[in-house]
Amino acid sequence: MLQLHVKNETSKLKAVILGTAKSNGPVPAEHEAYDPKSLExxxxxxxxxxxxxxxxxxALNTVFKKYNVEVFRPELIENYNQIFSRDIGFVIDDLFIKANILPERAREQDAIQYIINRIxxxxVITPPEEAHIEGGDVILWDDHIFVGTYKGSDYKDYITARTNTQGVDFIKKLFPHKTVKEFDLMKxxxxxxxxxxxxxxxFQPVGKDKGVIYKSGFREEADYMYLVNLFGSENLFHxxxxxxxxxxxxxxxIDTNVVVIEKNFIRLKKWLLKNGFTVEEVPYAEIAKQEGLLRCSTLPLIRD
Incomplete structure (x- = not known):
């Protein structure tokens, strides 16, 4: 049995699901794009x-091997995009929560069922149908759970709006002892x-008390200020x-002091090194064209 354990984003990683780009399928048609960057x-x-x-x-898998991380990969589905494992599920504490994802992507969950069977x-928790939530919107910070959402009345018209208020409420009910804070995002x-x-x-935390943030990603300045007040502006890289x-x-x-970044992130690298982090660099700029990167393609199962 897999003993799941994830309390935050930065503790030492022991086991992870890494997506796969094999048999990724043809270039999608314009109407098949899930996000504006892929469409571009x-x-x-x-x-x-x-x-x-x-x-x-x-290249990312090689870094995981270097740090003795157990890596699971999804079973291969012919001609199907299975890169972004973060979207299809996530672990909070010792629970695996299946994401209610876009219906066209449901087969991605079937491809990791062999791993879920070991839990x-x-x-293993399945949210109610009306609760939409994806792993990229859920960030853990010990006693805090940060959840990205979109509160616009036109939510249903946006394929880029992935987590709704019912999804946030579901997390609040599941973890009543934690501080669940939602953030209304720009779409x-x-x-x-x-x-x-x-x-x-x-936004993403790094280390024990720091974070990387983009102010204009938040629809409400108060949401941005919540993180500034919590982390302290001197600990945030804008x-x-x-x-x-x-x-x-x-x-x-991969650990509180080990961070994997895309090799072109020169400014971020400088800041991380200045703050005492070990930086592992990988090429990931092609995957980034689908509006997802390193965190999106990983689903941590066990952190120390």
Whole structure:
């Protein structure tokens, strides 16, 4: 049996599900794009090739091996995008919560069922149908759970709005002893630079008391200020609009002092090194064209 244990984003990683880019399928048609950044690259003819994305994901896998992390991969579905394992489920404490994802993506969950079968069934939770929630919107900080959402009345019209208020309420009921704080995110169907697809696209903690944040990703200044007050402005690294577009806050922590980043994040790297972190760099810019990066393609199961 897998004994799940995840309390935060940065404790030492022991086991993780890493997505796969193999048999990723043809370039989607414009109407099949799930987000504005993929659409931008489909239109421009710069959508990433399977070959390039496989190389990028194997680079991350190599880093995991270096740190003795047990890595699970989804079973292969022919011609199907299975890169972003964070969307399909997430672990809080010792519970595996299945995400209510876009119906077109339900097969991705079937491909990790062999892993879920190794978890005590009492610890596997399926939210009610009306509660939409994806792993990229759920960030753990010990006694806090941060949840990204979209409260606009046009929620149902936005394919980029992934977690609704019912999803937030579901988490609040499931973890009454924790502080569950929701953040209303900026969404755009057409401009990726103004679309925080998930909370981890505009905020993520790092180390024991620091974080990386994009102020304009929040619809309400009060939500942004909540994090500034909680972490302290001196502990937050602020990213710019273009850095947010390249997914700079979507790095991944292997330990409190070890962070994996995309190799082009020069400014972030400098700040991390200055603050005493060990930085592992991997190429992930092709995968980033689908509006997801390192955190999006990983689903931690066990952290010390």
């Amino acid at each position: 690259h489909i239109k421009a003819g710069t959508y990433p090739s399977e070959e390039d994305m496989i190389v990028e994901m194997e 005590d069934p009492a610890k 755009s169907r057409i401009e990726p630079r103004d679309n925080a697809l998930h909370l981890d696209c505009c 990213i710019e609009r273009e850095e947010m577009y390249h997914m700079t806050s979507n790095f991944f922590s």
